[in-house]
């Protein structure tokens with residue numbers, strides 16, 4: 001079984017990076033050293049009536065810290081956004097399978113939608129280090145996030161699409177409009193389900209191997225409750241341990 | 255010296271802290287955070303004769319101080335459980351309770367028979383109370399006649415000590431407890447989850463794919479304590495108290511209400527080390543209060 005770490009960790013930083021979106025750095029050396037792109041952590045809130053930990057993807061990891069980027073959407077993420085540096089936070093990490101880079105991949109595309117963008121950053125970094133070129137495609141409703149961080153990796157083109165935006169440098173429409181999937185050996189994606197579904201249909205036509213990161217409501221995060229399933233073929237499969245990253249063909253059969 | 259052991263159907267448990275079915279897998283995942291050999295027993299997730307697909311997602315919804323689940327007893331069947339999960343459980347120095355589920359009396363008998371000659375199972379726990387399975391689990395746990403019949407049928411089919419796990423979704427739980435006793439139960443476990451529902455008012459639909467689910471966690475603890483108390487007054491069978499236990503104080507409360515052991519479910523999700531924390535707290539309490547044996551406080555509420 002994979003090694004995971006239960007830690008009472010210290011928050012190093014927690015600040016707003018865009019309306020309702022926060023970046024939190026957590027000091028957790030064991031978890032950080034073992035983290036892989038596409039994996040997630042469970043964040044325990046210690047908030048009495050909010051019993052369940054919140055699953056949040058790993059945005060970045062280095063020797064002693066894990067960074068997450070999260071959107072405030074409800075009571076749990078609200079509570080998280082109010083936590084201060086030096087406060088303790090309980091986490092369980094790293095969890096899930098993560099992205100798998102095929103040995104013969106020379107050129108990859110990373111496709112992110114909205115708050116599905118952050119989990120791709122650590123992958124983009126890993127690809128850059130491995131000298132595998134990666135074009136980045138990011139779609140947002142109105143306001144992009146993290147575009148500069150991806151550009152700074154300088155390892156491929158960075159494309160932005162806005163559904164209702166007014167940026168001249170951005171495509172107006174869906175990010176999937178921009179992708180010529182035949183140009184890539186592998187495509188990795190995280191974002192809202194309709195986007196993943198559209199991407200899966202697109203890449204199926206060119207038979208481009210595609211991995212998608214899925215979401216589901218979770219309780220345990222480690223495979224014991226069988227609560228976090230999605231349909232994969234005729235079976236229900238657990239997002240927290242068989243995923244969150246799946247072969248697109250498995251979850252969006254064409 | 256304090257003595258944390260308790261006895262159920264002639265079998266000694268090292269401590270009164272047990273894990274609840276469906277919340278602890280088969281223990282392996284939690285072995286990274288807890289010394290499982292300190293537990294009285296591990297109750298594994300529900301096992302059926304044939305594999306069960308389970309309910310459509312979402313299966314989990316958080317409520318105030320509780321959670322709703324509608325897993326629908328997804329499991330790979332007894333054969334896969336015996337091959338994949340039991341070998342690990344056999345390596346542990348603790349007792350193993352196998353939770354059995356079925357849709358008919360024959361199903362329950364079939365799954366009990368699947369374990370014939372299989373080593374490493376100390377108790378069966380008959381889940382006649384799962385609220386999620388449309389076809390019959392519900393009816394058995396809420397009808398005294400059916401409860402007695404299924405208990406008797408499984409009791410005849412196996413020599414393994416039998417715990418019957420009761421549903422709280424009844425008007426008078428003491429009637430079902432007495433029926434299980436009449437059917438030959440060696441012990442009782444109560445309570446299973448309470449039927450509940452949560453609606454997403456923005457999407458105007460229930461959160462759970464199954465619409466309704468079972469409520470567990472601290473929100474249900476007062477109901478569970480009350481039911482343990484009532485049942486302990488009408489039977490001499492040992493009771494495993496379940497429902498919302500999350501602290502050592504909760505465990506003591508169940509024991510004072512009449513429980514011999516306490517099983518911990520949902521709290522494992524809130525804190526993966528919770529069973530260890532509860533055990534440590536319990537031992538400290540016994541030392542401070544100079545309680546040598548838990549029988550001194552068991553069922554002390556008149």
Ligand SMILES: Cc1cc2nc3c(=O)[nH]c(=O)nc-3n(C[C@H](O)[C@H](O)[C@H](O)COP(=O)(O)OP(=O)(O)OC[C@H]3O[C@@H](n4cnc5c(N)ncnc54)[C@H](O)[C@@H]3O)c2cc1C
Nearest residue numbers: 054055056057069070071073074075076077215216217244
């Ligand atoms: C593997 C995985 C990775 C994720 N990574 C990120 C990330 O990097 N950044 C980010 O902002 N969000 C991420 N999410 C979504 C995030 O978990 C939810 O937004 C968060 O749990 C909402 O909690 P809340 O208390 O604010 O909302 P509430 O709606 O009040 O939460 C109620 C319950 O529903 C659950 N829930 C609500 N929405 C979701 C959802 N979309 N997915 C899963 N459970 C949900 C909560 O965990 C909680 O149990 C991820 C989800 C998963 C499954």
Ligand SMILES: Cc1cc2nc3c(=O)[nH]c(=O)nc-3n(C[C@H](O)[C@H](O)[C@H](O)COP(=O)(O)O)c2cc1C
Nearest residue numbers: 274275276300323381445446470471497498519520
């Ligand atoms: C996700 C989940 C799965 C469960 N699965 C089972 C099961 O397979 N068999 C069973 O008898 N009870 C099952 N239960 C009920 C628990 O064992 C326990 O009786 C109930 O949750 C109340 O205790 P708690 O509040 O400590 O969780 C399940 C509960 C949860 C939350």
Ligand code: FES
Nearest residue numbers: 221223226228240
């Ligand atoms: S969250 Fe419990 S099995 Fe995935």
